[in-house]
Amino acid sequence: MDIKDMELDPYDYYQKHLRNAICTNGESYFDSLVEKSRTDVEKCRADSRKLQAAVAKNDANEKVLGSWRVFHGLLIFLAIVSALAFGLALFNLITAGAVAWNIATVAVGIVLFVASLLLLILLTSKKIRIHKELDSKYDKEVAGHRAACLRDLYPLKASMDDGDFKRIVEKTTTVFRLDDNLTPEKLDLLVKAYQYDPTIGSQESLLSCQSGNVETNPFLRLRVFRNDIVDQVYTGSLTISWVERVGSGKDATYVTRPQTLSASSTHPAPTYSTYTAVVYGNQAAPDLRFSRCPSGLPKDADEKEVEKFVAKAERKMKEMSEDSVSKGGTFQPLANTTFEALFGAFDRNNEVQYRLLFTPLAQQNMVELMAKPTPFGDDFFFRKVGKMNIVSSRHGPKIPDFSVASLGGETDIDALKKKYVNNVAVVFASLYFELAPILAIPLYQQTEAGTYELSKGRRHVSDYEAECFANQMDGSLFLPDDAATPQILKVSYLQSTGESDVFAVHSGAFRGEPRVDYVSMVGGDGRVHEVPVPWTEYFPVEKVQRILVRPTDLSRSEYSSLLDEKKEFFREKAFYRERLLSKKFFGFPLPDDYNYDEREDRELSAVLTSAMKRSDKNGKRTG
Numbered sequence: 001m002d003i004k005d006m007e008l009d010p011y012d013y014y015q016k017h018l019r020n021a022i023c024t025n026g027e028s029y030f031d032s033l034v035e036k037s038r039t040d041v042e043k044c045r046a047d048s049r050k051l052q053a054a055v056a057k058n059d060a061n062e063k064v065l066g067s068w069r070v071f072h073g074l075l076i077f078l079a080i081v082s083a084l085a086f087g088l089a090l091f092n093l094i095t096a097g098a099v100a101w102n103i104a105t106v107a108v109g110i111v112l113f114v115a116s117l118l119l120l121i122l123l124t125s126k127k128i129r130i131h132k133e134l135d136s137k138y139d140k141e142v143a144g145h146r147a148a149c150l151r152d153l154y155p156l157k158a159s160m161d162d163g164d165f166k167r168i169v170e171k172t173t174t175v176f177r178l179d180d181n182l183t184p185e186k187l188d189l190l191v192k193a194y195q196y197d198p199t200i201g202s203q204e205s206l207l208s209c210q211s212g213n214v215e216t217n218p219f220l221r222l223r224v225f226r227n228d229i230v231d232q233v234y235t236g237s238l239t240i241s242w243v244e245r246v247g248s249g250k251d252a253t254y255v256t257r258p259q260t261l262s263a264s265s266t267h268p269a270p271t272y273s274t275y276t277a278v279v280y281g282n283q284a285a286p287d288l289r290f291s292r293c294p295s296g297l298p299k300d301a302d303e304k305e306v307e308k309f310v311a312k313a314e315r316k317m318k319e320m321s322e323d324s325v326s327k328g329g330t331f332q333p334l335a336n337t338t339f340e341a342l343f344g345a346f347d348r349n350n351e352v353q354y355r356l357l358f359t360p361l362a363q364q365n366m367v368e369l370m371a372k373p374t375p376f377g378d379d380f381f382f383r384k385v386g387k388m389n390i391v392s393s394r395h396g397p398k399i400p401d402f403s404v405a406s407l408g409g410e411t412d413i414d415a416l417k418k419k420y421v422n423n424v425a426v427v428f429a430s431l432y433f434e435l436a437p438i439l440a441i442p443l444y445q446q447t448e449a450g451t452y453e454l455s456k457g458r459r460h461v462s463d464y465e466a467e468c469f470a471n472q473m474d475g476s477l478f479l480p481d482d483a484a485t486p487q488i489l490k491v492s493y494l495q496s497t498g499e500s501d502v503f504a505v506h507s508g509a510f511r512g513e514p515r516v517d518y519v520s521m522v523g524g525d526g527r528v529h530e531v532p533v534p535w536t537e538y539f540p541v542e543k544v545q546r547i548l549v550r551p552t553d554l555s556r557s558e559y560s561s562l563l564d565e566k567k568e569f570f571r572e573k574a575f576y577r578e579r580l581l582s583k584k585f586f587g588f589p590l591p592d593d594y595n596y597d598e599r600e601d602r603e604l605s606a607v608l609t610s611a612m613k614r615s616d617k618n619g620k621r622t623g
Helices: 010-036 042-097 100-159 163-171 185-194 303-326 337-344 351-357 360-372 413-439 442-446 463-472 556-560 572-577 599-617
Strands: 177-178 206-212 219-248 251-279 290-293 382-385 390-391 488-497 500-522 528-551 580-582 583-591
Touching: 010 100, 010 163, 010 360, 010 413, 042 100, 042 413, 100 413, 100 556, 163 177, 163 413, 177 390, 185 219, 185 251, 206 413, 206 463, 206 488, 219 413, 219 463, 219 500, 251 413, 251 500, 251 528, 303 337, 337 360, 351 442, 351 572, 360 413, 360 442, 382 413, 413 442, 463 488, 463 500, 463 528, 463 580, 463 583, 488 528, 556 599
Parallel strands: none
Antiparallel strands: 177 206, 206 219, 219 251, 219 528, 251 390, 290 382, 382 390, 488 500, 500 528, 528 583, 580 583
16 A cells, blocks of 8 residues: 555554654664764774673672671671670579580580681671772772763764654654744634634643644644642541450459541642643534543453444444434434444534544544554544544653653663664654544545734744743742642743743742641540541642743754853853753743843844854754
């Protein structure tokens, strides 16, 4: 089958092409970074082998050192026991006279004590000292070889960028494309053309945002950190005891009866979680609304289990259809009852547009996504509200976004390559199968987005990207005083200055105050006892901090060199040292009363441009 034809069958397209292609392209891209950074692969491998040999030698020495320490401890124990035995036998010998076993114990005790002492002094102490000296020597060798490996790999790691993922995806498929960042204009397009509500809940904060297109239609992939207030059950206990008479007459005895009383108390408490969602705009079936959640069919279900599941759903759909007709409704199940049973969008409001969207090919594609156990099975939620489609999954929150920061400590170039490629492949699979329910519908890929006139304002950074940027900064910059919980960051746009935007970051968290409830309980003694139940009462705390964010093409290596420059511009202002490069943005916190003006923004632009020009001149740019 031609790759272009496979694109309309998202599951087969992944299994037969994309799964291998993303790894191949990841390896190829890694190799290109090795070449551009002029990394000496053979030297990296040679130094890595030296490190591995040093680590093995150090581990072996630590194992021997541990054995000698154990033996040393046993000798100390033997010396103490033999000394005690000798002393006790000698005392008995003096006070009780010559008894054979006393004499034997004294003799054995002396021999064991002296032998233990000699072994401690002449053998184990010496061996432990020797191996401790070796341990210190080998630790230094390991540290030296590790430093050499890190130096070897530094140019390569500096050439890596979180944007590598986007570039590798571009080489792998054209079914969807990823943007460098979400511009204010694209967010405005989703609002105006697709009636997207950009409001993120007041107790939710964007950790990351990836925008892109499926054909010509826009999508966002959001990772959201969320706070909910739930009823938390606290527990406490109290141990009581009483004296109870057992038996009668002269056989009567008194025994103490212990009992632990356990009690609970429920109070509101904050809890935190993360979820991901793909938000996709398309003009097809603009009046249709429906929702579905995972069917609950086990991933390892056999054919009989599927048939039983579908038969049960058929009875339910028949009842729903009869009920809908009796009430003047329009619900009629499709002929493909397997699709209907697994997809389960029974709350749809427009049967004509539903059938327009879910053609036989779309139904087949969707059944394949839901019924196949790999890589994630039926773990997605799908909601359509007019022109907006929202897909979320259970696997999304478990798989972090692609980040080269996670590769920083790797010292072996081959292990680095394997980890790099694996990260690309895993993140790609996660994203692809959140887009797959959308890709499964041919009409979506065949419907053009159209053209829209959008006025370009002064802003350079969207609220979404600014909030993600704030969440990448040092969290202590925003954390309110006395906060005892994680914080939820929300940004609001203040102004544009030159090529930069200034935002207020509102941080919300909770401080905790200890409390105790006393729960009355009847014990086994027949009395009422007050069982203490400790709990925490939470109070909201807030803080507001301004930050500056601007788009940039600065690479990671250029960014790292900024403070090495002898430029008073960076040295005279301490808050510049809290700067951050994340995605395609550069920024830092602004002191409360600091007036950042356009003159200073021009100076900042000159510094950043100078860093990129030096890199171009030296041939070090790899982006």
